[in-house]
Amino acid sequence: MADTAALAGHDDHAHGTSHTRTYVQIGVILAVLTALEVFAYEASHNPGTYGALSGLIAPVFVPLLLVLSVAKFALVGLYYMHLKDDSNLLSWVFIFSLVIALVVVLGLMVLTGYLYNHGMPPLVR
Amino acid sequence: MSAVAIHEVEHDEPVTGIHHRKLAIWTFIGSECLFFASLISVYLVYKGKSLTGPFPKDIFEIPLVTAGTAILLFSSFFVVLALDALRRNDQTKAKIWLGLTVLCGIFFAGMQVYEFQHFVHKGLTMQGNLFGASFYTLTGFHGTHVALGTLWLGTIFIQMLRGEMSPKNAINLETAALYWHFVDVVWIVIFPVVYLMN
Numbered sequence: 001m002a003d004t005a006a007l008a009g010h011d012d013h014a015h016g017t018s019h020t021r022t023y024v025q026i027g028v029i030l031a032v033l034t035a036l037e038v039f040a041y042e043a044s045h046n047p048g049t050y051g052a053l054s055g056l057i058a059p060v061f062v063p064l065l066l067v068l069s070v071a072k073f074a075l076v077g078l079y080y081m082h083l084k085d086d087s088n089l090l091s092w093v094f095i096f097s098l099v100i101a102l103v104v105v106l107g108l109m110v111l112t113g114y115l116y117n118h119g120m121p122p123l124v125r
Numbered sequence: 126m127s128a129v130a131i132h133e134v135e136h137d138e139p140v141t142g143i144h145h146r147k148l149a150i151w152t153f154i155g156s157e158c159l160f161f162a163s164l165i166s167v168y169l170v171y172k173g174k175s176l177t178g179p180f181p182k183d184i185f186e187i188p189l190v191t192a193g194t195a196i197l198l199f200s201s202f203f204v205v206l207a208l209d210a211l212r213r214n215d216q217t218k219a220k221i222w223l224g225l226t227v228l229c230g231i232f233f234a235g236m237q238v239y240e241f242q243h244f245v246h247k248g249l250t251m252q253g254n255l256f257g258a259s260f261y262t263l264t265g266f267h268g269t270h271v272a273l274g275t276l277w278l279g280t281i282f283i284q285m286l287r288g289e290m291s292p293k294n295a296i297n298l299e300t301a302a303l304y305w306h307f308v309d310v311v312w313i314v315i316f317p318v319v320y321l322m323n
Contacts, residue, residue, distance in 0.1 A: 019209055027202040034198060038191050041321045065317040072313045080205045081306045087143050090151045097155030101162030108166040 026079045033068050040064055150300040154307045157270075161311050164266060165318060168259040175254035181323035184247050186240075193236040194316050197271075200229030201309040204278065204302045211285075211295045219290070223282045223298070226305070230275030237268040260319065267315060270308045277301045 044061045047054035057064065078084040083091050139145055207222035241261070249257045278301050284290050290298065 018213060020206060023202060023205050023209065027198070030198050030202075031195065034191070034194055037317055037321060038187065041187065062322055065321055069313055069317050073310055076201060076306055076310050076313065080201050081303055081310075087141070089141060089143060090148070093148075093151045093155050094158075097158040101158040104159065104162045105166045105169070108163075109169055112170045 022079065026075055030072055030075060033072050037065055037068050040068075144296055146296055146300050147303075150303050154303065157307060157311075161263075161267075161314075164259075164263045165314065168263050168319060171255040171259045175256040177254050179244075179247055179249050179253075179256075181256060181260075181319075184244050184249055185320055185323060186243075187320060189236065189240065190316065190320050193233050193240075194312060196229045196232050196236070197309050197312050200226045200233070201306050203229065204298075204305050208295065208298050208302050211290060211298055212292050214292050216285070216288075216290075220282070220285050223278065223285060227275055227279050227282050230271055230278065230305075234268060234272050234275060237264065237271070241265075263315065263319065267308070267311055270311070274301070274305045274308050278305060 040057050040061060043050040043054050044058040047058075050057075077094065083094065139148070141148065203222045203226040207219050207226060210216075210218035210222060249260070251258050251261050281290065281298050281301055284297075
């Protein structure tokens with residue numbers, strides 16, 4: 001990541017260089033990762049059709065989806081949102097927020113899980 | 126006001142080397158991370174706790190949502206191409222890519238309206254069970270963000286058609302594009318967490 005981001009964009013943009021090729025490559029990767037997510041869903045939910053493959057995917061289904069999501073998230077952030085080439089300050093603003101967000105998600109899940117397992121279930125209907 | 130401050134106000138060139146609007150939109154995106162983290166947490170906390178139906182497996186239609194996901198990913202691709210073209214002052218391509226982005230936004234919002242109507246007909250309401258309440262809150266807020274983003278990009282598209290956009294004010298499209306990418310990134314999380322891990 002470069003600290004010398006131009007105010008109105010990146011230097012190569014100012015010189016009229018196109019990033020179309022990179023954007024297309026990232027677009028194709030994103031499409032493939034989404035297709036993999038749906039395939040993993042179909043395979044793990046239809047053991048009759050996918051046989052042994054279903055048994056292989058089912059135990060790692062949730063971690064697999066999380067890894068694929070993180071990969072897509074990172075690709076969009078780095079290339080489409082230009083964090084790869086922009087100022088480090090912007091990356092840290094985003095990473096700092098993501099860390100707090102992750103703490104909020106995990107904290108709430110652990111806390112409510114603890115309460116639920118100790119006889120104090122949340123209000124359910 | 127100091128000389129530096131006056132300089133910043135007049136020329137939009139802060140000492141950080143980052144455009145004010147760009148830093149502002151990233152800070153806003155940071156706050157939005159926390160907003161959606163809270164909503165996703167609530168969905169996950171209440172997941173599987175509903176005592177009455179309908180349940181996720183009864184109503185979700187994966188092919189439709191997959192199409193919506195693909196459309197949103199394509200829109201991110203289109204808007205980054207529009208920005209790239211505008212920076213090169215290729216007005217024709219910028220208009221085409223931005224027009225396609227707006228169309229994708231309209232399609233996704235339409236898909237979500239159709240989906241919500243379909244779910245209500247199947248008995249899933251905000252008041253019915255915890256799944257309904259947390260699902261509609263999470264995806265509804267995301268849909269609202271999509272609608273606002275479409276409106277934002279739509280106004281820039283109109284400016285572009287009027288010939289008011291150039292490489293000099295490409296920052297206007299860049300900030301809107303960053304917001305749009307964030308909306309896409311949130312869906313990248315929501316799609317597997319809500320629809321696939323049921």
